[in-house]
Amino acid sequence: MGALVSSGSVVQTLDRARCLVEPALQAAVDRLPAQMRTVAGYHFGWWDAAGAPIRAGAGKAIRPALVVLCAEAVGGAATAAVGAAVAVELVHNFSLLHDDIIDGDATRRHRAAAWTVYGTPAAILAGDSLLTQALRVLAASAPQPGPVVDRLCAALLELVAGESADVAFESRTDVGVDEYLEMAAGKTAALVACACELGALAGGGSPDAAERLRSFGHHLGLAFQMVDDLLGIWGDPQVTGKPVGADLRTRKSSLPVVAALTSETAAGRQFAALYARPEPLTDAQLHTAAQLVEEAGGRTGTEKQAHRQVALALSQLDDATFVPTAVRQLAELSHLVTDRDW
Amino acid sequence: MGALVSSGSVVQTLDRARCLVEPALQAAVDRLPAQMRTVAGYHFGWWDAAGAPIRAGAGKAIRPALVVLCAEAVGGAATAAVGAAVAVELVHNFSLLHDDIIDGDATRRHRAAAWTVYGTPAAILAGDSLLTQALRVLAASAPQPGPVVDRLCAALLELVAGESADVAFESRTDVGVDEYLEMAAGKTAALVACACELGALAGGGSPDAAERLRSFGHHLGLAFQMVDDLLGIWGDPQVTGKPVGADLRTRKSSLPVVAALTSETAAGRQFAALYARPEPLTDAQLHTAAQLVEEAGGRTGTEKQAHRQVALALSQLDDATFVPTAVRQLAELSHLVTDRDW
Numbered sequence: 001m002g003a004l005v006s007s008g009s010v011v012q013t014l015d016r017a018r019c020l021v022e023p024a025l026q027a028a029v030d031r032l033p034a035q036m037r038t039v040a041g042y043h044f045g046w047w048d049a050a051g052a053p054i055r056a057g058a059g060k061a062i063r064p065a066l067v068v069l070c071a072e073a074v075g076g077a078a079t080a081a082v083g084a085a086v087a088v089e090l091v092h093n094f095s096l097l098h099d100d101i102i103d104g105d106a107t108r109r110h111r112a113a114a115w116t117v118y119g120t121p122a123a124i125l126a127g128d129s130l131l132t133q134a135l136r137v138l139a140a141s142a143p144q145p146g147p148v149v150d151r152l153c154a155a156l157l158e159l160v161a162g163e164s165a166d167v168a169f170e171s172r173t174d175v176g177v178d179e180y181l182e183m184a185a186g187k188t189a190a191l192v193a194c195a196c197e198l199g200a201l202a203g204g205g206s207p208d209a210a211e212r213l214r215s216f217g218h219h220l221g222l223a224f225q226m227v228d229d230l231l232g233i234w235g236d237p238q239v240t241g242k243p244v245g246a247d248l249r250t251r252k253s254s255l256p257v258v259a260a261l262t263s264e265t266a267a268g269r270q271f272a273a274l275y276a277r278p279e280p281l282t283d284a285q286l287h288t289a290a291q292l293v294e295e296a297g298g299r300t301g302t303e304k305q306a307h308r309q310v311a312l313a314l315s316q317l318d319d320a321t322f323v324p325t326a327v328r329q330l331a332e333l334s335h336l337v338t339d340r341d342w
Numbered sequence: 343m344g345a346l347v348s349s350g351s352v353v354q355t356l357d358r359a360r361c362l363v364e365p366a367l368q369a370a371v372d373r374l375p376a377q378m379r380t381v382a383g384y385h386f387g388w389w390d391a392a393g394a395p396i397r398a399g400a401g402k403a404i405r406p407a408l409v410v411l412c413a414e415a416v417g418g419a420a421t422a423a424v425g426a427a428v429a430v431e432l433v434h435n436f437s438l439l440h441d442d443i444i445d446g447d448a449t450r451r452h453r454a455a456a457w458t459v460y461g462t463p464a465a466i467l468a469g470d471s472l473l474t475q476a477l478r479v480l481a482a483s484a485p486q487p488g489p490v491v492d493r494l495c496a497a498l499l500e501l502v503a504g505e506s507a508d509v510a511f512e513s514r515t516d517v518g519v520d521e522y523l524e525m526a527a528g529k530t531a532a533l534v535a536c537a538c539e540l541g542a543l544a545g546g547g548s549p550d551a552a553e554r555l556r557s558f559g560h561h562l563g564l565a566f567q568m569v570d571d572l573l574g575i576w577g578d579p580q581v582t583g584k585p586v587g588a589d590l591r592t593r594k595s596s597l598p599v600v601a602a603l604t605s606e607t608a609a610g611r612q613f614a615a616l617y618a619r620p621e622p623l624t625d626a627q628l629h630t631a632a633q634l635v636e637e638a639g640g641r642t643g644t645e646k647q648a649h650r651q652v653a654l655a656l657s658q659l660d661d662a663t664f665v666p667t668a669v670r671q672l673a674e675l676s677h678l679v680t681d682r683d684w
Contacts, residue, residue: 033503033528035510098470102463121444121509124466125502128440128473132502135477136495139488146487153478160467160474161375167463168377186375 010332017065020078021085025064028086028137032129039126043097043114063088063192065333066220067199070213073317073326076203083141084198087152090134092191095159097127102167103250110241131156141202148198155194162186169253173261173276180258181222188228189221196220212316216330219313224337226306229254230299231341233290239341245286248293251275255305256298267295310338352674359407362420363427367406370428370479374471381468385439385456405430405534407675408562409541412555415659415668418545425483426540429494432476434533437501439469444509445592452583473498483544490540497536504528511595515603515618522600523564530570531563538562554658558672561655566679568648571596572641573683575632581683587628590635593617597647598640609637652680 029040041047048054064085071081099105100113101120107113115123138152139145165183169175196217200210231240232247232254240246247254260268261275271292274285281289293299313334317327371382383389390396406427413423441447442455443462449455457465480494481487507525511517538559542552573582574589574596582588589596602610603617613634616627623631635641655676659669 033499033506035506036499036502094470098466102466122506124440124444125506128436128470129499129502131470131473132495132498136492139481139491139495142488145491146481146484149481149487149491150478153474153481156474157375157378157471160378160471164375164377164464164467 010336013329017068018061021064024086036126036129039118049117063195066195070196070199071203073322074203074205074209081202084202087134087138088195090130094127094130155190158186158190175253184225188225189218192221193217216313216316219309223306223309255302259301260293260296260298263296265296267292352678355671359410360403363406366428378468378471391459405537408537412538412541413545415664416545416547416551423544426544429476429480430537432472436469436472497532500528500532517595526567530567531560534563535559558655558658561651565648565651597644601643602635602638602640605638607638609634
């Protein structure tokens with residue numbers, strides 16, 4: 001957690017957004033039908049499977065912080081963006097609930113995934129209810145609900161298409177970098193971009209400002225996914241909560257893998273041969289696979305690409321009309337995303 | 343299909359609504375990401391699993407017809423209600439896609455359910471995309487999107503809660519009539535009520551008119567579910583597309599079953615003993631079970647209750663401000679719902 005400890009002000013930024021948004025988030029979940037509320041509150045880390053209150057490691061709530069900061073960047077009040085922040089966080093968690101079912105992931109944030117505790121039907125329905133509540137909260141929060149509902153729905157369709165592509169990639173070994181970028185743009189960047197755009201709109205920003213901040217979010221979201229990909233192979237299991245080489249185990253077409261497979265290097269070809277084997281990889285093979293991906297340039301290539309995306313994101317903030325304090329905090333948050341080890 | 347053949351004008355009503363709504367419905371599905379569109383179009387019966395165009399038995403599109411007729415009942419134009427009708431039909435089909443996964447139902451409208459053809463992940467995501475598109479279409483169609491988005495989201499949460507209760511009932515044999523009614527109010531009546539309310543609002547109806555038509559839809563939806571329950575035990579498999587005694591096989595807590603189990607009759611007790619056995623029921627036992635439910639009064643009780651709900655629905659139409667032609671068509675549609683054998 002080195003990155004977090006060394007960036008005191010980012011922690012403050014995240015804390016401030018959390019304190020502003022979490023009560024409204026909890027109220028939105030409280031208004032769900034009882035069974036959905038139970039599953040959702042467990043998933044958010046507010047209570048355990050027996051219903052006893054806990055304070056489990058919830059998500060870092062980066063998306064709500066982006067909504068709030070983008071509202072402030074265009075000169076709006078943070079409070080004006082709370083509804084949009086809640087909506088974005090609800091959508092994010094809807095997608096986690098469904099994706100864990102789809103990917104068969106039994107662990108989420110170091111705890112048993114909701115579907116393993118409450119069953120697949122309950123987790124599907126809880127996801128449906130979060131998606132619904134997100135749109136309800138957003139529509140109720142905006143003086144002009146039409147455009148913002150449209151924006152969130154568009155992001156949702158991109159998100160679903162990205163997840164679908166990610167699933168389809170699992171049975172393929174010939175995914176290209178362009179296809180990867182399209183998938184990541186949907187699966188991860190669409191909602192981050194939407195978070196920033198909705199924040200800007202809630203803050204009363206101009207269409208031009210909203211578009212710039214949307215673009216900032218798009219590039220930041222791509223960087224976020226790439227760092228996730230790096231951690232999925234080389235992350236510390238103690239910190240990430242995933243087993244060593246998790247993404248290699250499931251033969252995910254993450255960017256380091258795609259880069260290695262398309263590298264036309266000897267290491268890349270060796271890696272391709274290993275990856276093509278039908279049987280599960282042993283721990284020794286996983287170790288070798290990770291080394292081959294690194295030798296083929298998959299690791300440094302992905303790091304370089306992630307930094308490039310952060311640079312593209314930051315360049316969007318270079319706008320004299322933006323409020324400097326908010327811009328600084330957005331920049332700090334961007335660096336946290338790439339420097340994180342979780 | 344006796345009821346359909348004998349009600350020429352109802353067929354015309356349904357056809358008129360379908361012709362008005364289906365192009366917009368197809369356009370909404372066409373705008374989905376490619377993979378979602380493939381699954382959705384198969385589910386709607388527009389093409390087969392290989393993508394070849396077909397014209398399979400789609401749904402009867404009763405809900406879109408209700409939206410359109412309720413708009414006309416308050417003096418509005420049918421065309422003003424197309425967006426709301428599309429939204430309601432998309433929500434209905436979102437719930438079918440997810441419910442078939444949740445209930446493990448392998449057949450839908452005499453064809454293989456989407457999840458058996460494309461896999462559970464694709465069917466979950468296709469459902470998510472229909473839910474999203476429903477809200478997007480609705481928001482885009484209304485001059486004041488706020489209230490109508492809120493109404494549809496509220497119905498969605500009720501729907502999800504009803505489905506959740508239905509799933510929970512499967513592991514219980516002590517469901518009471520009140521609990522059944524609450525479940526059916528969510529699972530089926532909420533969306534029918536919402537269809538009528540959204541139609542009234544799209545047609546420019548007063549809050550009072552919208553509330554009356556909403557109540558009409560609520561009672562009609564309850565009747566609809568009760569007829570479904572009757573067909574689930576005594577329906578002709580050739581027509582319903584479900585096996586003989588389907589709901590008894592899966593030990594569903596449908597109204598005839600709940601009524602029999604709470605009847606305090608000898609037949610009811612015999613039925614309870616049979617239903618409590620852990621092993622699957624044989625065909626002979628299913629036959630006996632259906633007879634016992636009938637002897638215990640479960641069949642006539644449900645028929646009576648369904649007719650009572652239709653009467654309550656029709657009483658809401660008794661309003662001098664409503665347009666008589668539309669009221670007559672709504673009444674015909676109501677009778678079709680209870681007289682149907684599909």
